[in-house]
Amino acid sequence: MRLISKRRIRFLVFVLFGVLTVFIVSRCVVHFQYNEEIKYYKKYFQQKKDGLHIYNPLEIKQIPVGTIDELYAARLDGELKSNRVIEWSKFAYVNYVTDADYLCNTLIIFNDLKQEFGTKAKLVLLISQDLVESSTSSKIDDVNLLLRKIQAIDENQVIIKYIDNIVKPKDTTPWNESLTKLLVFNQTEFDRIIYFDNDANLRSDLDELFFLPDHIKFAAPLTYWSLSNDDLKKSYHETQHREKQPINLESYTKVLTKRIRKGQMIYNHLPSLPHSLYLNSNNIAQDIMSSTSSLSPLFNFQSSKKVGKLKFASNLMVISPSKEVFDKIMKVTLPKVLNKKEKYDMDLINEEMYNLKRIIYEQFIFFRKVKNLFKPEVLVLPFARYGLLTGSLKNPQHYPMIYNDILGYKTLDDDGNDILGSLNDTVAKSKYIHFSDYPLGKPWYYTSMDRFKCAAKEEKAEDAESKNEACNIWSSVYFSYKKSSEICSV
Structure with missing residues (x-):
């Protein structure tokens, strides 16, 4: 019996060793194949992009401000020349409110937009039903007054929808209702929406964002404040090495402008987001393979939920709403985070929906199957125009990023001259510009702007004058809100 048992054990060990060997060899073969394909397509898109009608799946693209404006100008020009009228009823600015204190700023922003x-x-x-049903009587009166003012901006243009909050159970943090934001993905009567958090200073319309390329289903700025100067230096080095030409952004925007005016595809010519900012290495194949399940013989991608420090901000998003996407959010994605501690709207969007690392994998796998059908759906917006934090205005360490908000490329050399x-x-x-100055609260929580104290950082003792000027710029954003808030008075 012992002899038979030993034989069985040896047989099982042999089988397991054989399976492991096959697994490792297969994985090496797949890794090698991915590497070779990726090398080929990198070179292919670099050399032939001018005449291509297929999209590069190996990059996540950033779109400069000038290119956004040029696309908008081309659309308006096309309307004039061809009588192809823009159906503005298919576009919408969307905001949600679950806290009565934020409602005044919605009135300010909507009134300014119109x-x-x-x-x-x-x-x-999108306003919480609770605010008009379960608030204290004085709060209900204030809410109803503001709602009437919002609707009176334009009876036809303004749409007020009452919603049920998505509340995290057993969560007592101020963000326990932030998942309600996901309802913006359900505004499917519109072709494209611009969602924005309303704890911000909106200084102009954002109409140009409605006219990003049609194949883009999601666009947002990135969390630039999570990056260091070393990250920026690495991104510049990577871009120079990859592009083999100067990283001056103007050289790219000139080409993009010409292509837009000729009606040519621009995606492959857009600046690429440096891989070093969101992948573990510059080896895309290695990142893909390291993210596959080690137990899956078919090497299906099962993304690690780890997200790099650079991710999409969720305070401003351009979305092409889809019933399919929303149903998946509610039935599959939301249940994964609803009962998890410290998991909120930005975590869900970046871990489950628009994980930068996973986007590259999924784009490449789809492209390998049907090259001519692949169209990228995600785009990075420039954060200096669409996602600036008030805290950055008094932080000199953020200035180089603010000036150069297409990461890996330079609009302005940070030579120390005329920084302010x-x-x-x-x-x-x-x-x-998003009100974000922890530990300071939002401006509507203060009865007087005198309560605000600007504490700009000084890198050197002689920087006192620069600090004062930075504080003046910072203060002007908050005083702008205070002046505008008069519209909310009875």
Whole structure:
């Protein structure tokens, strides 16, 4: 019996060893194949992109401000020349409110969009049913007054929808209702929406974002504040090595402008997001293989939920709503995070929906199967115009990123000359500045702006004058809110 048992054990060990050997060899073969294909397509898209009509799946693209504006101008020009009228009813700005204190700023923003900036897109407010049913009587009166003012901006253009909050059970943090934001993906009566958190200063309309390329289903700025100067240096080095030409952004935007005016495809010519900022290495094949399940003989991708420090911000998003996507969110994605601690809207969007690393894998796998049918659906927006934080205005370490918001490329050399002049210019051109100055609260929680104290960082003792100027720029954003908030008075 012992002899038979030993034979069985040896047989099982032999079988397991054989399976492991086959697994390792197969994995090496797949890794080698991926490597060779990726090398080929990298070179292919680099050398032949001018005449291609297929899309590069190995990059996540960033779109410069000038290119966004050029696309919008081309669309408006096309409307004039061909009488192809833009159906503005198919576009909407969307905001949601679950806290009555935020409702005043929705009124400010919607009023500015209509009266000051003249947008023709719909203005959609998703408001918590609880705010008009279970608030204290004084709060209900305030909420109803503000709702009437919001609706009165334009009876046809403004749409108010009452919603049920998505609440995280047993979560007592201020963000326990933040998953309600996911309802913006369900506004399927519109072809494209611009969602924005309303704890911000909106300084102009964002109409140009409605006219990003049609194949783009999601676009947002990145969390630039998580990057270091070393990250920036690595991104510049990578871009120079890959592109083998200067990293001056203007050389790219000139080409993009010419292609737009000729009606040519621009995606492959857009600046690429440096791999070093979101992949573990510059070896895409290695990253793909390291993310596959080690137990899966078919090497199906099962993404690690780990997200790099660079990810999409969720305070401003351009979305092409889809019933299919929303159903998946509610039935598959949401249940994964609903009961998890410290998992909120940005975590869900970046881990489950738009994981930068997983996007590359899925694009490449789809492209391998049907090259001519592949179209990228994700785009990175420039954060200086669409995602600037107020905290960055008084943080000199963020200035190089603010000036150069297409990561890996340079718009302005940080040579130390006229830094504040450049900051002033950047802020003047910024359209959406998010109130984010922890531990300071949102401006509506303070009865007087005198309560605000600017604590700009000084890198050197002689920087006191620069600090004062930075604080003036910072303060102007908050005083802008205070002045605008008069519209909310009775």
